Structures are given as structure tokens and as C-alpha cells.
Amino acid sequence: MSAALIVSGLRAGYGGKPVLHGVDLAVAQGSALTIVGPNGSGKSTLLKAIAGQIPVQAGTIAMGDTDLTRMSAQGRTRAGLVFVPQEGNVFRNMTVRENLRLGWDFHHRGAAGRLSVKLDAVLQLFPEIKPHMHTPAGLLSGGQRQMVAVASAMMLDPRVLVLDEPSAGLSPRNARLLFEIIDRIRQTGLTLLMIEQNVQLGLSVAEQGLVLVMGHVRHRAPASELAQDTSLAALFLGASGSHDAPATTVFE
Ligand SMILES: Nc1ncnc2c1ncn2[C@@H]1O[C@H](COP(=O)(O)OP(=O)(O)OP(=O)(O)O)[C@@H](O)[C@H]1O
Ligand SMILES: [Mg+2]
Incomplete structure (x- = not known):
């Protein structure tokens, strides 16, 4: 696979306190990876570190042959890594x-x-x-x-488009409409890295899925496989789990 974006052993956090404890991920050229995980697991922190908005404590971030690890946020944007924050x-x-x-x-x-x-x-x-x-x-x-x-x-x-929870705050109808557009963008061959709280919608436009829990990659799998993984429901709904939760639950 030719990777457009490779993150290796990434540690980052706030005020010297780590939130990410060595995250590895790769997004293949022209494909999409959707990150899911419980609130506070470090998803936004991961994207902020990739986009250069917070410093990297350890590890590397590369886009193709370009090492982004120490590059400014603006430099990364100019290099083609474009980040759309949640707010x-x-x-x-x-x-x-x-x-x-x-x-x-x-x-x-x-x-x-x-x-x-x-x-x-x-x-x-x-x-x-x-x-x-x-x-x-x-x-x-x-x-x-x-x-x-x-x-x-x-x-x-963008060479790589990075989106933090694009559907946050949208009605189900608007979220679906936005994802139709994201899917349209995908058809142009763009490489996409995204966080999405609407697990089913987020995974529906991606080839790969990744579950982040407490700053660690808990699981990675083809998006279609992850979308059918009912054990994810327990993860998102708390330790006691919910065996009643259908696979189509929107985990918020
Ligand atoms: N600016 C900040 N300063 C200090 N700590 C922060 C800051 N932003 C986030 N954190 C902490 O880092 C941890 C991870 O937060 P992050 O926003 O990355 O989680 P998240 O997975 O994106 O959650 P959510 O699903 O709620 O958006 C949390 O414990 C949070 O309190
Ligand atoms: Mg977040």
C-alpha cells in the first residue's frame, strides 16, 4: 500500500501530560480512515497533533516523503494536509x-x-x-x-483532508446529506482521515476503521467489518455494555 499519511509512536497531550500513548496509523493514498472511540479518548488530540496545533512529545508524522513532525500548522496546510476542526x-x-x-x-x-x-x-x-x-x-x-x-x-x-466530527450538532437528515457530499469528495480520489461520533455514518464512507480508547489504538479493521461489530456498542455505552443495543446504534 502506498501510504499518504503515516503516524508512528505518536505521544502528545497538554502541559506535558500525555493523552496519546504511542499511536500508530496509516492512511493509504486515495482511501479513507475513520476514527471512533468514547468521549475523552484522545481523538481530537490526535488530529490536533497531526495538524500541528499541539506539539508532538514523541513519534513521527509523515505525509508521503514529507516529514511533518516539526513543521508548523501553516506549513502542513501548505504541504497539503488540511484540517477542519469541529468548531x-x-x-x-x-x-x-x-x-x-x-x-x-x-x-x-x-x-x-x-x-x-x-x-x-x-x-x-x-x-x-x-x-x-x-x-x-x-x-x-x-x-x-x-x-x-x-x-x-x-x-x-488538499492531499490529505482531516475532519473532526463533521456531523456534530447536525440533524440526522443534515448529517446524511453532508456524508453524501463527503462520499462525493471521496470519489475524486482524495485521501481522508476523519473522526466521527456517528459510527455507522462515519464508517460507511471509509475503507478502514480505528478504535481509540484512552489514548491507545484498541482495534483496527476494515470499516465494513467494524460497522458490524456489536461489541463496539458495549465499549461506547459503558463497561456494563448494552446487549439490547442494535448494531445500528448511533454512539454519542
Ligand atoms: N486544551 C486542553 N487542555 C487540557 N486538556 C485537554 C485539552 N483538550 C482536551 N484535553 C483532555 O484530553 C483528553 C482527550 O480529549 P479529546 O478532546 O482529545 O477527546 P475526544 O476523544 O476528542 O473526545 P470527544 O469525543 O468528547 O470529542 C481529555 O481528558 C480532555 O480533558
Ligand atoms: Mg473530540
Whole structure:
């Protein structure tokens, strides 16, 4: 497998206190890996360390042949690793068009001639936001805003797109709609690393799944296999488990 992203022995945390205790993962070129796990298990910490938002205490992060471990967050974005955090991922006072434009400006500096071509290409993936181009992002619904966040990331031509809980706070209908779009993006051959609290939805668009528990990789398996693993329900619903929980439970 040709890996687009390889994380080895990653330790990271806050104020010297480790949260991740040696995490290994690899995402194959053009494939998707979905991370699931209980609240507080270190999922967001893992993505923040990969994106360069918190320092790495030990281990390495590489994208293809590029070592990202000591690179700034901005350097990683320029190298093609684009992170969409769970919150604060759009500028609410700016219009949708201005949000999309920001990514372009950051990445292409001065090559404004091709902006309209890129905008058209991205809007083809996100037709739902097309009618709202001149609306301030803060006035959109949660689902629309999340689409703007992902669309803005796509303006940066990511080699690896990293999403933290894209469906958080969305109604089931909007979450499904967003995942249809994520699936559409997948078809373009993009490499994707994602956390998703809606286990079934998150695994449905991925080849591989990974379960993170207390900063350790507890389990990794093909996503379709993991989606059918009913023992995951016990893990998410507490030590006593819930034998009543159907395999389709949304673990929140
Ligand atoms: N900024 C921070 N400063 C100090 N500790 C933090 C900080 N952010 C998270 N933590 C701690 O790190 C641990 C892992 O948190 P993290 O946000 O990575 O979990 P998570 O798996 O993403 O959880 P959730 O499913 O609730 O989003 C928790 O114990 C949390 O309290
Ligand atoms: Mg989190």
C-alpha cells in the first residue's frame, strides 16, 4: 500500500501530560480512515497533533516523503494536509464566497485568474451552498455551515483532508446529506482521515476503521467489518455494555 499519511509512536497531550500513548496509523493514498472511540479518548488530540496545533512529545508524522513532525500548522496546510476542526471552522461574519476565497488566497497568492475555475469546481461538489454565496456564514444553518467549512478546505487542494466530527450538532437528515457530499469528495480520489461520533455514518464512507480508547489504538479493521461489530456498542455505552443495543446504534 502506498501510504499518504503515516503516524508512528505518536505521544502528545497538554502541559506535558500525555493523552496519546504511542499511536500508530496509516492512511493509504486515495482511501479513507475513520476514527471512533468514547468521549475523552484522545481523538481530537490526535488530529490536533497531526495538524500541528499541539506539539508532538514523541513519534513521527509523515505525509508521503514529507516529514511533518516539526513543521508548523501553516506549513502542513501548505504541504497539503488540511484540517477542519469541529468548531470555529468558518468565519461567521464573512460571506460564504469570502470564506471560500480565503483558502484560495492563502494557497495561491496572486493567481486570482483561476479563482473562478476553482470555485466552480468546488461548488459542483457542494451545489447546496451555491444559492448562499453572498450570505454571511453565521446566518446559515449548522449543516450548511459545515458544508462551507469542508468546501473551504477543498479550495486548498488538499492531499490529505482531516475532519473532526463533521456531523456534530447536525440533524440526522443534515448529517446524511453532508456524508453524501463527503462520499462525493471521496470519489475524486482524495485521501481522508476523519473522526466521527456517528459510527455507522462515519464508517460507511471509509475503507478502514480505528478504535481509540484512552489514548491507545484498541482495534483496527476494515470499516465494513467494524460497522458490524456489536461489541463496539458495549465499549461506547459503558463497561456494563448494552446487549439490547442494535448494531445500528448511533454512539454519542
Ligand atoms: N486544551 C486542553 N487542555 C487540557 N486538556 C485537554 C485539552 N483538550 C482536551 N484535553 C483532555 O484530553 C483528553 C482527550 O480529549 P479529546 O478532546 O482529545 O477527546 P475526544 O476523544 O476528542 O473526545 P470527544 O469525543 O468528547 O470529542 C481529555 O481528558 C480532555 O480533558
Ligand atoms: Mg473530540
